[in-house]
Amino acid sequence: MATSLKTNLHQPSLCCGTKLYFGLKLQSACFFATRRPNLSADFYGRVNKSLQRGTRNCKPTRSRVRMMSIGTPKVPYSLPGEGTGQWVDIWNVIYQQRIIFIGRRIDEEFGNQILAIMLYLDIIDDNKRLYFYINGPGGDFSPSLAIYDTMQSLKSPVGTHCVGCAYSLAGFLLAAGDKGYRFANPLSRIALQSPAGAARGEVDDILNEANKLLITELAKNTGQSVEKINKDLSRVKLFSAQEALEYGLIDRIASPTHFKADAPHKDAGTGLVVSQKVLYLNALKLMILMTFSERANFINVQAILCEDSVSNT
Numbered sequence: 610m611a612t613s614l615k616t617n618l619h620q621p622s623l624c625c626g627t628k629l630y631f632g633l634k635l636q637s638a639c640f641f642a643t644r645r646p647n648l649s650a651d652f653y654g655r656v657n658k659s660l661q662r663g664t665r666n667c668k669p670t671r672s673r674v675r676m677m678s679i680g681t682p683k684v685p686y687s688l689p690g691e692g693t694g695q696w697v698d699i700w701n702v703i704y705q706q707r708i709i710f711i712g713r714r715i716d717e718e719f720g721n722q723i724l725a726i727m728l729y730l731d732i733i734d735d736n737k738r739l740y741f742y743i744n745g746p747g748g749d750f751s752p753s754l755a756i757y758d759t760m761q762s763l764k765s766p767v768g769t770h771c772v773g774c775a776y777s778l779a780g781f782l783l784a785a786g787d788k789g790y791r792f793a794n795p796l797s798r799i800a801l802q803s804p805a806g807a808a809r810g811e812v813d814d815i816l817n818e819a820n821k822l823l824i825t826e827l828a829k830n831t832g833q834s835v836e837k838i839n840k841d842l843s844r845v846k847l848f849s850a851q852e853a854l855e856y857g858l859i860d861r862i863a864s865p866t867h868f869k870a871d872a873p874h875k876d877a878g879t880g881l882v883v884s885q886k887v888l889y890l891n892a893l894k895l896m897i898l899m900t901f902s903e904r905a906n907f908i909n910v911q912a913i914l915c916e917d918s919v920s921n922t
Contacts, residue, residue, distance in 0.1 A: 681698045681699065681700065682698075682699045683696040683697060683698055683699065684696070684697065684699050684702055686701075686702045686705075704726055704730070707730055707734075707737055707738065707739050707740060707765075708739075708740045708742060709723060709726055709727065709730075709739060709740070709741050709742070710741075710742045710744075711723065711741060711742070711743045711744070711745050711779065711782070712742075712743075712744045712745055713745055714745065714746055714747065714748045715745065715747065715748025715749060715752050715753050715756070715778065715779070716748055716749055716752060717749070717751075717752055719748075719752070720748070720749075720751075720752025720753065720755055720756060721752070723756055724755060724756065724759055727739065727756075727759050727760070727763060728759070730765065731763045731764060731765045734765070735763070735764035735765045736765070737765060738765065738766040738767065738768055738790070739763070739765050739766070739767045739768070740767075740768045740769075740770060741760075741767065741768065741769045741770065741782065741783075741786065742770050742772050743769060743770065743771050743772070743775045743779050743782060743783050744771070744772045744773035744774060744775070745774070745775070745776070745779045746774070746776045746777065746779065747775075747776050747777025747778040747779045747780070747781075748777075748778055748779070749778075750778065750804050750819050753778035753779075753781065753782065754819075754822075756782060757781065757782060757785050757826070760782070760785050760786075761785070766787050766790070767785075767786050767787055767790070768786050768787060768790035768791070768792070769782065769783045769784075769785065769786030769790070769791050769792070769859075770791075770792040770793070770794075770863070771783050771792070771793040771794065771797040771799060771850075771853075771859070772794055772797065773794070773797060773798075774797065774798045774799070774800075775793075775797070775798075775799045775800075776798075776799070776800040777800065777801070777802055777804075778804070780799040780800060780801050780848075780858065781801070781823060781826070781827065783799060783858060783859065784827060784830040784831055784857070784858045784859075785826075785830060788860060789860050789861075790860065791858070791859040791860045791861070792859060792860070792861045792862070792863050793850045793853055793854075793858075793859045793861075793862055793863065794850065794862075794863055795850050795862055795863070795864060796850070797849075797850045797853075798847065798848070798849065798850075799847075799848040799850075799853045799858055799859075800845055800846065800847045800848070801827070801841070801842055801845075801846045801848075802842060802844070802845045802846065803820050803823070803842040803843070804816055804819050804820055804823060820842075823842075824838050824839050824842065830857070830858075831856060831857030831858055832857045833856065833857060850862050
């Protein structure tokens with residue numbers, strides 16, 4: 610009887626043990642070193658916890674570590690009559706010096722911001738010149754045309770300067786500056802193209818009208834004939850600084866300070882070259898050595914020196 614009871618007891622089979630073994634193996638991340646732990650995740654997790662607790666290697670630190678925020682660069686600036694300066698966004702300082710920088714694609718939002726800045730600066734003082742620094746790919750036709758119309762209607766004189774590239778409608782705005790105040794750096798590139806594309810129907814009619822308007826204004830600003838511009842804009846037309854000078858898109862090629870205006874230079878071309886007193890890289894070096902009061906009027910000094918160099922030529 611005892612033997613029968615002993616034989617009737619349930620014994621775990623080999624199949625059940627095998628299932629249990631594989632079940633534990635699948636649920637364990639490091640079972641018998643079959644899978645390597647994620648050391649990078651563990652390391653950065655410990656560093657993050659250490660920063661949050663203000664400790665390092667289980668020892669308290671002096672203060673909590675804080676990362677510097679990434680945003681708009683700030684520069685010291687002081688208002689006229691104030692001895693001390695404060696850190697403000699670099700764009701606010703540039704706008705105060707009547708410099709408008711077009712460095713991105715022109716869309717509705719960016720175009721409205723440029724229009725607001727232009728109108729505000731023109732209201733403050735319509736005798737000082739506005740400077741457009743252009744380094745962008747162009748943009749939509751309507752906001753670009755609104756900027757062009759506003760440039761023509763302002764009482765303030767307007768100067769343009771290509772500091773890198775001026776493609777499509779950005780090149781159109783470059784040629785819209787006052788005659789004698791349209792500059793480009795020696796290695797700048799300007800490209801013009803027709804706004805009309807492969808559209809058909811009513812959209813094609815609108816683009817054709819825009820194309821005619823663009824060609825007419827370019828002919829007026831460059832001195833080229835409408836037929837020549839229409840032929841050139843049948844495809845993308847790329848200009849170097851010297852070619853843009855000969856075409857009439859710009860009036861001057863800005864050269865570095867260590868080159869004289871009359872000295873021959875292989876990169877200067879055969880056109881009229883004006884020695885610009887302060888370029889962008891030299892400006893950064895000078896601002897490091899300047900005091901707060903000198904930095905406040907730095908860009909104004911640059912504009913005065915640029916106008917003096919133009920008048921002397």
